[in-house]
Each structure stands twice: as structure tokens, then as C-alpha cells.
Amino acid sequence: MTYDLIIIGGGPAGAAAAVYAARKRLKTLMLVHEWGGQSVVSEQIYNWIGTPAISGSELAENLKKHALVNAAGAVGSEGAPGASGMASTLEVKDGEKVTNISGETNNFEVRTESGDKFETKTILISSGSGRRKLDVKGADRLEHKGVTYCASCDGPLFADMDVVVIGGGNAGFETAAQLLAYCKSVTMLHRSDTFRADEITVEKVLKNPKMKAIKNVEILEVKGDKFVDGIVYKEKGGEEVELKVSGIFVEIGQIPNTAFVKDVAPLDKYNRIKIDPMTQKTPTEGIWAAGDCTDVLYHQNNIAAGDAVRAIEDIYLAIHTK
Numbered sequence: 001m002t003y004d005l006i007i008i009g010g011g012p013a014g015a016a017a018a019v020y021a022a023r024k025r026l027k028t029l030m031l032v033h034e035w036g037g038q039s040v041v042s043e044q045i046y047n048w049i050g051t052p053a054i055s056g057s058e059l060a061e062n063l064k065k066h067a068l069v070n071a072a073g074a075v076g077s078e079g080a081p082g083a084s085g086m087a088s089t090l091e092v093k094d095g096e097k098v099t100n101i102s103g104e105t106n107n108f109e110v111r112t113e114s115g116d117k118f119e120t121k122t123i124l125i126s127s128g129s130g131r132r133k134l135d136v137k138g139a140d141r142l143e144h145k146g147v148t149y150c151a152s153c154d155g156p157l158f159a160d161m162d163v164v165v166i167g168g169g170n171a172g173f174e175t176a177a178q179l180l181a182y183c184k185s186v187t188m189l190h191r192s193d194t195f196r197a198d199e200i201t202v203e204k205v206l207k208n209p210k211m212k213a214i215k216n217v218e219i220l221e222v223k224g225d226k227f228v229d230g231i232v233y234k235e236k237g238g239e240e241v242e243l244k245v246s247g248i249f250v251e252i253g254q255i256p257n258t259a260f261v262k263d264v265a266p267l268d269k270y271n272r273i274k275i276d277p278m279t280q281k282t283p284t285e286g287i288w289a290a291g292d293c294t295d296v297l298y299h300q301n302n303i304a305a306g307d308a309v310r311a312i313e314d315i316y317l318a319i320h321t322k
């Protein structure tokens with residue numbers, strides 16, 4: 001069987017796309033590696049419009065629920081699954097990681113890690129992005145032994161200890177804010193001379209007496225035998241410094257999840273999928289992309305969801321006006 005559309009990803013972009021595709025009755029398959037997307041690790045999200053505050057895990061659960069309600073049966077005006085009496089055109093498979101796309105418009109084949117393959121006329125890629133790894137001596141060896149990429153998951157293990165956060169963007173400051181609740185001290189090491197985070201967050205975090213931030217820093221080495229016991233860095237024009245810490249929280253940016261895309265659609269120098277922002281179309285006919293895996297300037301939950309909706313509108317027109 002050939003689907004009208006395969007949606008890849010189950011973050012805000014993928015979930016929004018699934019809801020719209022189901023309501024437009026496109027014969028759709030949604031392939032999700034893990035539900036919820038990147039902000040699943042956030043303690044609180046305050047800018048998901050219509051919801052003043054929600055935890056990342058609850059947002060993830062809601063996105064999943066909204067897609068699955070639509071997969072269970074078309075949602076009618078009462079808002080209940082199956083209320084319209086029509087069978088759903090949306091199928092959802094989770095735990096499915098896409099590894100390869102081949103073919104051409106109206107005749108694509110999408111393969112997953114589990115060995116499954118699916119045929120489709122069109123594809124929407126909404127695979128988001130993952131963490132950039134710290135690339136210095138010792139960081140790889142001591143990952144999960146003091147070097148960590150998730151404050152919500154690992155932060156409490158470092159209660160009453162001295163820790164470092166690497167990175168001065170929103171994710172870095174959010175991580176620091178979480179750690180300040182239980183760590184003895186938090187030192188932020190940031191490579192440039194300006195922070196790339198919302199001013200209100202920066203101000204609030206830096207006011208905490210347990211917090212210290214050092215700018216213009218180059219990280220040189222993570223120290224430790226079985227577990228992290230220090231970090232070596234150098235300030236611009238300064239000497240090497242070894243700071244004794246037990247935990248290193250890395251927040252130095254994202255890498256788009258686009259390895260499986262490179263043979264079918266052009267990527268920019270950061271490996272983001274090139275799109276036309278009017279339509280979300282990639283230069284490859286039949287493939288659209290939305291959210292953090294694309295080369296748009298700003299990356300937020302609301303933007304990802306909105307971009308995906310724009311893509312579905314365009315995919316619907318492409319399928320029905322051909």
C-alpha cells in the first residue's frame with residue numbers, strides 16, 4: 001500500500017502535522033522514534049501558547065495524546081474520538097527510527113532501523129535535533145560518569161556538589177537554574193563575551209549567590225579517573241585553570257537529526273534541511289520539512305508546530321491539485 005504522506009518525528013512539529021493531516025483525511029503514516037521532542041527534559045515551559053506553564057514531560061504526553069486521538073478515529077465537533085463516525089486515515093508507529101529514504105515523488109520508500117519499509121507519495125521530515133557533544137580530552141570517556149547532557153535527568157545526583165555548566169544560551173541558563181536548587185555551586189563557562197539567552201532568565205540566574213559565570217572561555221580537558229573530578233579551561237589571554245568539580249552539564253547547542261536525509265534533500269553547512277519558508281518545501285519534489293531540522297532562523301515549540309501546519313496545507317494542495 002502507498003501512503004499519501006509519511007511524517008517523520010513526534011515532537012511539536014510532527015504532532016501538529018499528524019493532527020492536521022488526519023483532519024484533512026490524508027492517508028498518513030507517522031513514524032516516531034521517541035515522543036515529545038527536545039523540551040521533554042524541561043521542568044517548566046512558559047511559552048506554549050494557550051498553556052501558561054507545563055512541564056516538558058506533560059507537553060510530550062499531550063502531543064502524543066493529541067496525535068493518537070486522531071489516529072484512533074476522526075475527532076468530531078464534540079472533540080471525542082470517533083465522534084464524526086469516520087475511520088481515521090492516520091496510522092502511528094512509535095519506536096521506529098527512520099534510517100533511509102529513497103525514490104522520487106509519488107514513489108518514495110522509507111526504511112526504519114527495525115527493517116520495516118513503507119511506500120509513500122510525499123514525506124514531511126520533522127526529525128528535530130539532538131545535543132552537540134563536548135569535544136575535548138576526557139569528555140567522551142567520562143560521559144555518564146559526571147559529564148551529562150540532561151539536568152532534569154541527572155541533576156539530583158549532584159546535590160550539594162560543585163558543578164559546571166558549559167554554554168550560555170537558553171538551555172545553559174535553564175540548566176543552571178535547575179541545578180541551583182540543590183547543588184553547592186554552579187559555574188557557567190561560556191565561550192563568547194555575550195550570553196545568548198533571554199535577559200529575564202540571565203538576570204534571575206546570575207542573581208543567585210551560588211552562581212558564577214565566566215565568559216570568553218576555552219575548555220581544554222575533563223579530568224577524572226572513574227568519575228569527573230575537575231575541568232581545565234583557559235580564559236582569553238589568561239592562564240590554564242583547573243577547577244575542581246564533580247559534574248559537568250553540557251549545553252553547547254544542537255545538531256539536526258538529518259543523517260538519513262543527506263542523499264535525498266540538500267542540507268546547509270550546519271546539516272539543516274534547506275526549505276522554502278513560504279511552503280516548507282525542500283528543493284526535492286515531494287519532500288517537505290518543518291521545525292528544528294530546517295534552516296529557519298528561530299527554533300521554538302510554537303514555531304515548529306506552526307511550520308508543520310504550513311507544510312500540511314501545502315502537501316494537501318500538492319496532492320489534490322495534481
Ligand SMILES: Cc1cc2nc3c(=O)[nH]c(=O)nc-3n(C[C@H](O)[C@H](O)[C@H](O)COP(=O)(O)OP(=O)(O)OC[C@H]3O[C@@H](n4cnc5c(N)ncnc54)[C@H](O)[C@@H]3O)c2cc1C
Pocket residue numbers: 008009010011012013014031032033034035036037038039040041042044045046047048096097098099126127128129130171174257260290291292293299300301302304
Ligand atoms: C532544554 C531545552 C529547553 C527548551 N525550552 C523551550 C521552551 O521553553 N519553549 C520553546 O518554545 N522551545 C523550547 N525549546 C526548543 C524546542 O524544544 C524546539 O524548538 C522544538 O522541540 C522543536 O520541535 P521539532 O518537532 O522540530 O523537533 P524535536 O522536538 O527535536 O522532535 C523531533 C522528533 O523527531 C524524532 N526523530 C528524530 N530522528 C528520527 C528518525 N530518524 N526517525 C523517526 N523519528 C525521529 C524524535 O524522536 C522526536 O520525536 C527547548 C529546547 C531545549 C533543548
